Amino acid sequence: MYEEFKTFISQLVNINICLKKDFVLELIDEFDVPIKKLNYPNNSLDNLSISLNFYKNFNLDYYNIINQGIKNKDIIISDEFNSHVNTKTGKTYIKLNDNDGDLITIIHELAHYIDRILNPHIVPDKYWFLGETFAFYIERELEKKLGQKYSYLFNIRKNNRLYMEKNLLQIVKLVLYYENKYLKTGKLRLTEKDSINIKRIMNVGEDNLINFCLSYPIANITSLYLINFCPNITEEEFCELCLAYDIKNFFRDNCHLIGLDNKTKIK
Numbered sequence: 001m002y003e004e005f006k007t008f009i010s011q012l013v014n015i016n017i018c019l020k021k022d023f024v025l026e027l028i029d030e031f032d033v034p035i036k037k038l039n040y041p042n043n044s045l046d047n048l049s050i051s052l053n054f055y056k057n058f059n060l061d062y063y064n065i066i067n068q069g070i071k072n073k074d075i076i077i078s079d080e081f082n083s084h085v086n087t088k089t090g091k092t093y094i095k096l097n098d099n100d101g102d103l104i105t106i107i108h109e110l111a112h113y114i115d116r117i118l119n120p121h122i123v124p125d126k127y128w129f130l131g132e133t134f135a136f137y138i139e140r141e142l143e144k145k146l147g148q149k150y151s152y153l154f155n156i157r158k159n160n161r162l163y164m165e166k167n168l169l170q171i172v173k174l175v176l177y178y179e180n181k182y183l184k185t186g187k188l189r190l191t192e193k194d195s196i197n198i199k200r201i202m203n204v205g206e207d208n209l210i211n212f213c214l215s216y217p218i219a220n221i222t223s224l225y226l227i228n229f230c231p232n233i234t235e236e237e238f239c240e241l242c243l244a245y246d247i248k249n250f251f252r253d254n255c256h257l258i259g260l261d262n263k264t265k266i267k
């Protein structure tokens, strides 16, 4: 396990991080708040029809693509498999949990489906870390439409996003710690004490781990920017808009909107 981890860390060192290091450290600190994951209630919403209806009104092309995907069984919605895309067959699996959160899961995963099936993709491969931003952005479009009616749902989602992002940023913190150690001495001396951390890191199982973990807080912050400041976004300009704005300043001014107090400002 230790050898595998050493190789893993040494390889990560060469990967460019998609945000400036000082901002990554700021995010780790800002998201480090006491938070618990909340459970969604089950009011037996007709999640699939609400989702389809949303897409029908939002973008008719997307709606038709989704319907075709469901018909062809390229989109498989069930409670059997974890949500994922099978890259060999191109099939998208969407796992339901039999609660109201399924509405957001379906909207989110269908956004990934649309992004990947369009040619060219909305998020080109070189900007893969913005794939989540597109899915979060579509979630926020849903919230714009149904936020009043289902406010409880979006409040839980807001909480659970933070919960997940906090945990991912804690993983980043650990990786940076080991990277630093490795960079200083060219070696990694590991003991029994490190094994819990190593497991936490290796469980994420991503080659591009830091950028993968960052892609979620980036999605949370950037989707908020897009929904508030960029009306009528076209597919072509999506990534451009995500990359051109000042994420650091926007985050500092608006972190209360994603559920955080701005610690930096108070200091």
Ligand SMILES: [Zn+2]
Pocket: 108, 112, 132, 135
């Ligand atoms: Zn996603």
